Amino acid sequence: MSxxxxxxxxxxxxxxxxxxxxxxxxxxxIINGVSLDIADGERHAVIGPNGAGKSTLxxxxxxxxxxxxxxxxxxxxxxxxxxxxVINRKGLSRSFQITNIFPRxxxxxxxxxxxxxxxxxxxxxxxxxxxxxxxxxxxxEIVELIGMQxxxxxxxxxxxxxxxxxxxxxxxxxTGADVILLDxxxxxxxHSETDEAVELIRKVTAGKTLIMVEHDMGVVFNLAxxxxxxxxxxxxxxxxxxxxxxxxxxxxxxxxxxxx
Amino acid sequence: xxxxxxxxxxxxxxxxxxxxxxxxxxxxxGFALSMLSQMGIAIIFALSYNMLLGQTxxxxxxxxxxxxxGAFMTAHVINWVxxxxxxxxxxxxxxxxxxxxxLFGLVLGFVTTRRAGTPFAxxxxxxAEMVAASALMFTTxxxxxxxxxxxxxxxxxxxxxxxxxxxxxxxxxxxxCLVGMIGMFAVTQTPLGRMANxxxxxxxxxxxVGYNPxxxxxxxxxxxxxxxxxxxxxxxxxxEIVTAETLGLVASxxxxxxxxxxxxxxxWGPIVGAVFVTWLQSALSTxxxxxxxxxxxxxxxxxxxxxxxxxxxxxxxxxxxxxxxMKRLLPSYALAAATGALMLTGFVAVIELLYSHGGSGxxxxxFGLRVDAGSAVTWVAAVGLFxxxxxxxxxxxxxxxxxWEEITPQLQSSGVV
Numbered sequence: 276m277s278x279x280x281x282x283x284x285x286x287x288x289x290x291x292x293x294x295x296x297x298x299x300x301x302x303x304x305i306i307n308g309v310s311l312d313i314a315d316g317e318r319h320a321v322i323g324p325n326g327a328g329k330s331t332l333x334x335x336x337x338x339x340x341x342x343x344x345x346x347x348x349x350x351x352x353x354x355x356x357x358x359x360x361v362i363n364r365k366g367l368s369r370s371f372q373i374t375n376i377f378p379r380x381x382x383x384x385x386x387x388x389x390x391x392x393x394x395x396x397x398x399x400x401x402x403x404x405x406x407x408x409x410x411x412x413x414x415x416e417i418v419e420l421i422g423m424q425x426x427x428x429x430x431x432x433x434x435x436x437x438x439x440x441x442x443x444x445x446x447x448x449x450t451g452a453d454v455i456l457l458d459x460x461x462x463x464x465x466h467s468e469t470d471e472a473v474e475l476i477r478k479v480t481a482g483k484t485l486i487m488v489e490h491d492m493g494v495v496f497n498l499a500x501x502x503x504x505x506x507x508x509x510x511x512x513x514x515x516x517x518x519x520x521x522x523x524x525x526x527x528x529x530x531x532x533x534x535x
Numbered sequence: 536x537x538x539x540x541x542x543x544x545x546x547x548x549x550x551x552x553x554x555x556x557x558x559x560x561x562x563x564x565g566f567a568l569s570m571l572s573q574m575g576i577a578i579i580f581a582l583s584y585n586m587l588l589g590q591t592x593x594x595x596x597x598x599x600x601x602x603x604x605g606a607f608m609t610a611h612v613i614n615w616v617x618x619x620x621x622x623x624x625x626x627x628x629x630x631x632x633x634x635x636x637x638l639f640g641l642v643l644g645f646v647t648t649r650r651a652g653t654p655f656a657x658x659x660x661x662x663a664e665m666v667a668a669s670a671l672m673f674t675t676x677x678x679x680x681x682x683x684x685x686x687x688x689x690x691x692x693x694x695x696x697x698x699x700x701x702x703x704x705x706x707x708x709x710x711x712c713l714v715g716m717i718g719m720f721a722v723t724q725t726p727l728g729r730m731a732n733x734x735x736x737x738x739x740x741x742x743x744v745g746y747n748p749x750x751x752x753x754x755x756x757x758x759x760x761x762x763x764x765x766x767x768x769x770x771x772x773x774x775e776i777v778t779a780e781t782l783g784l785v786a787s788x789x790x791x792x793x794x795x796x797x798x799x800x801x802x803w804g805p806i807v808g809a810v811f812v813t814w815l816q817s818a819l820s821t822x823x824x825x826x827x828x829x830x831x832x833x834x835x836x837x838x839x840x841x842x843x844x845x846x847x848x849x850x851x852x853x854x855x856x857x858x859x860x861m862k863r864l865l866p867s868y869a870l871a872a873a874t875g876a877l878m879l880t881g882f883v884a885v886i887e888l889l890y891s892h893g894g895s896g897x898x899x900x901x902f903g904l905r906v907d908a909g910s911a912v913t914w915v916a917a918v919g920l921f922x923x924x925x926x927x928x929x930x931x932x933x934x935x936x937x938x939w940e941e942i943t944p945q946l947q948s949s950g951v952v
Contacts, residue, residue, distance in 0.1 A: 336742065359742040369743055377736045390734045391726045392745030398754055400727040407726075450744050 289351070290315045290338065290454050290484040291367070296345030298335055298508075305331045307508035308345070313501075318485040320495045323505035324528075329488040332485075333458050338362040338370040349454065349459075364392060368452035372488075374439045374458045378432030382423050382442055385431050387414045389449035413449070420479055421445035437468045441475060448479045455480050457487040460495050473497055477502065496520075501505060504528070549716055555709040557702035559702055562707050566817075568701050569773075574813045575708035576769045579691055579715040581793040581805035583762035586719060588791075589799035590728065591755045592735030593648070594656045597663025598763060600788050603782020604666070605632030605764025607676060609771040610683040616688030625690040625698050629711045629765040636764020637757055643754030651738060663787050668778035682778030698772065705933060708769050715762055720802060723756060726940060731755050792830075796837050798844025807845050825890050829883075860942045874931040878924025884917035 291313045298306040305328045313319045317332065321329050334340045336347055338359040347355045354362050377385050387404070390413045396402055404410070418427050421441045440460065447455060460476060461469045473494055476485070481506055489495050495502060496516045503513040504525050512522045519525055558571055580602055582746065587593040609632045615621045647658045664685020670677040677683070687698045696703055722728045730751050733741045736750040770778050775918045780786065789812070815833075819826040841847050855861050884901055891908040893898045899908045 278676065358747070360745050360747045363743055363745040371740075375737065375740050375741060375743075377733050379736050382727065388729060388741070389744040391730065396726040398727045398730070398746075398750060400722055400725040402726055402756070403721070403724050404726050404729050405724060408814065444739070447911065 288315050288319070289313065290349070291486065292348040292351075293332075293336070294346040294348070295341045296332075296335060298331055298340065298348060299343050303335050305508050306335065306342075309505070309508070309510055311503060311510060311513065313484060313486060316482065316484055318480065318498055318500045319487070320499035320502045321486065321488050321505055322490075322492075322495055322502060327505045328508040329505055330458055333369060333456050333486075333488060337367065363450055363452065366452045367454040367456065369449045370443045370447040370448040370458055370460060371454035372435075372462060374430045374443050376439060376446055377443055379430060380432055381428050382434070382445075383414060383418060383427040384451045385442055386417045387411075389446045390414055390417070390451070393451035405506060413451075416446050417449045420448075421475060436470070437464055440464065440472065444472075444475060444479060449482075452483075454484045456487070457485065457489075459488050459490060461489065461491050471495060539850070548713070552713055552717070556706075556711060558709070559705060565701065565854035567707055570813065570817045572701065572705045572708050572773050573817070574810050575712040576766050576773060577793060578712055578806050579762055579766035579769070579811045580790055581797065581809040582719045582802075583759045583766065584790045585794050585799055585802075585805040586722065586731075586755055586759040586762070587802070588794055589801075590723060590735065591731040591752055593659075593752060593756070594650065595647075595659040596656055596784070596791065597659040597666070597787050598661050598662075598759070599782045599784075599786035600666045601636035601760040601763035602749035602767040602770070602786065602790075603641055603777070603779075604671075604902070605636040605767030606771045606781050607683060607767075608632060608635040608764075608778045609768035610685040610777045610936075611676070613685045613687065613689050613771065614683075616646065616883065616924065617686055623690075624693060625687060625762060625772065626693075626696075626707060629768040632768025632771070633761045636767065637761035639764075640757040640760020641753075642669075644753050644760065645826040648752035648756050651734075651748070651752065660784075663782075663784055667779060667783045670782060677779060678777075680779075681778055682781075684776045687772045687775055704773055708773065711769055715765060716806070719762055723802060727754055742746075792834055796834060796844055798846030800843050801846040804844050804846035811845065823887065823890075825886055828886065854946050855942060858942075858946055860945060863942050864935075864938050867931070871928065871931040871935050874924060874927035878921060878928045881917060881919070881921025881924045885921055888914060888917055 277404045289312050291311075293309050293311040296306055296309045296410060297304065309332065321332065332341070335342050337471055338354070338357050341356045344357070346353060349362070349365055349367055352365065354365060354367070377388060380388070388408055390410050391397075391404075394407070394409050394413065396404075396407065396410070418424055421444060423438065423441065423445070426438060431439065434442065444457065447457070457476065461472045464472060465487075469491060476487075476498060482526070484496075487498070489498075499516060501513060501515055502519045503510050504519065504522075505511075511528060512519060512525050516524065559568060562568070562571060570840055580598075583601075584598045585593070587595050587598065609628050612621070612623060612631050613625065613628060616623055616625070623810060647662060650658065671679065687704065691697070698704055698707065730741060730746050732750045733744075734748045735895065741748050741751070767777075767781070770781065775878070793808040793812045794805045795808070796812060797806065798804025812830075815826070815830055819829065823829070837844060843850065852864075855864060880902070886906050887899060887901055899906055
């Protein structure tokens with residue numbers, strides 16, 4: 276067995292890889308050389324104090340902002356600075372911290388919009404959307420998965436906050452991507468809503484790679500296989516929840532001050 | 536989804552088709568027929584415009600460009616047919632106009648759809664201005680001030696149809712109008728049509744579900760160009776002349792008004808708008824020279840009080856209708872209508888008196904009465920009617936509001952809201 280094949284085998288197991296990624300807005304450096312490998316099927320949480328650059332990191336990975344320097348790879352393929360829709364088609368989907376859905380469409384239509392591309396319908400104006408069996412079936416599955424069968428004909432804009440967050444996750448996974456980025460999925464939720472959201476996330480990301488930004492430490496330690504701590508645009512530690520709990524630098528920089 | 540779904544739709548379109556066929560029997564006479572023809576053209580044009588505005592969220596101020604270019608191309612092709620240079624039946628001329636509009640939609644849309652919102656509106660205005668200026672510069676194609684004249688009978692007689700009589704032209708327009716309506720409705724039911732709505736509502740999110748908003752807008756623009764060009768071709772056949780005005784800013788503005796007055800949020804809205812505005816333009820203008828003022832005012836009132844247009848008034852009352860609560864609203868509506876009519880009468884009287892310059896002894900015809908525009912009595916009466924009308928109308932509106940407040944709990948409890 277040569278070194279090259281071992282290398283390739285290892286590479287195949289890496290879903291998402293960031294290599295010395297930098298981002299500055301003007302002279303302000305927000306992301307300051309982040310390198311991170313996330314394994315296939317891993318549930319990875321990115322934590323850090325406000326303004327650490329967590330959302331910016333997501334925006335770079337998902338193509339919303341261009342990077343200043345560095346390289347981002349999805350399953351070994353370079354996706355640095357591609358357009359968001361191109362990255363999405365390659366199998367990376369994200370949710371937003373501030374709910375970002377189609378408010379004037381029903382729950383069902385929201386989800387259906389997200390399944391169309393991956394089923395190959397693209398910009399078709401020769402298919403009748405109501406007659407697409409596969410799209411209907413996948414949409415039904417997702418709507419059921421996020422527990423919104425009763426609400427399927429409701430306009431997304433009139434749903435409750437927690438429902439909108441669930442729909443946001445539904446739209447995110449409906450694209451069929453196997454790398455899922457969730458940006459603060461439980462922000463602004465009550466305790467019971469958070470518990471439900473965690474169960475939902477666990478359910479819908481089964482068998483997929485999950486990367487999430489999260490403030491709720493309960494959620495983080497409950498869900499994540501590994502955790503990265505981002506402080507001032509740098510990853511100061513990456514490891515299992517136990518390793519992160521025991522990490523002195525992390526306690527000083529972050530956990531000690533936030534956890535009560 | 537189910538075969539029943541197809542059947543109801545088929546029945547619906549058949550009823551529309553039969554309605555079109557019957558129309559000339561109800562409204563015979565040259566004036567009615569030419570107005571119906573204009574309505575058919577306006578319906579296609581307004582619907583094609585709403586593919587941009589209502590469905591994709593693109594406020595275009597230059598949609599007449601595609602209508603006009605389709606019209607000019609058709610005029611040339613008809614003339615070539617007349618000169619025996621090519622062969623193409625007049626019946627299928629709308630395809631010539633359509634493909635022309637589509638081609639320009641493709642080319643110009645590539646530039647305009649890179650941006651949405653206000654930049655798109657401004658670029659569309661710029662392009663409209665540019666094309667309108669070109670129309671006066673490139674006289675070979677556009678014919679300069681005189682435009683391009685054509686003869687719709689150039690194709691000769693085929694199956695007894697020469698397109699000489701207006702009735703034949705009406706049926707041609709009606710047929711293509713039906714094709715256009717079905718076609719444009721069908722587009723709303725496709726993946727592209729749905730993603731156009733998605734891009735309208737949230738272009739950013741559309742990107743993150745794999746769609747390129749620019750591409751969606753561009754394709755919608757191209758399709759809208761096709762239907763606009765089709766309407767343009769029918770206008771050429773109908774009027775037998777195309778001038779630079781056809782693609783000018785006034786024409787572009789007109790279709791914006793039609794779409795808004797009818798309602799952009801609903802597929803049928805622009806149809807209502809096209810019919811209503813065309814009717815106003817031909818009918819109202821025969822009654823009063825001040826019709827443009829009334830037209831402008833109507834537009835203002837609709838934008839202010841029913842931003843969803845006339846179609847929205849229907850949507851608004853649907854829940855009450857289904858809950859069988861309309862009878863609770865009607866008395867207050869009758870009151871509002873009566874007082875509103877009073878207010879309107881006063882207003883129209885004031886405007887018409889002003890329009891007559893008010894010289895002493897000027898006799899003005901008002902609602903069938905001959906009144907002296909110079910006499911103070913007339914003025915006091917008109918202004919008084921207007922003021923009393925306003926007061927009473929506002930009082931009546933209170934009842935309308937109260938009626939709505941009363942039925943709202945019932946609407947909510949019956950679950951239709």
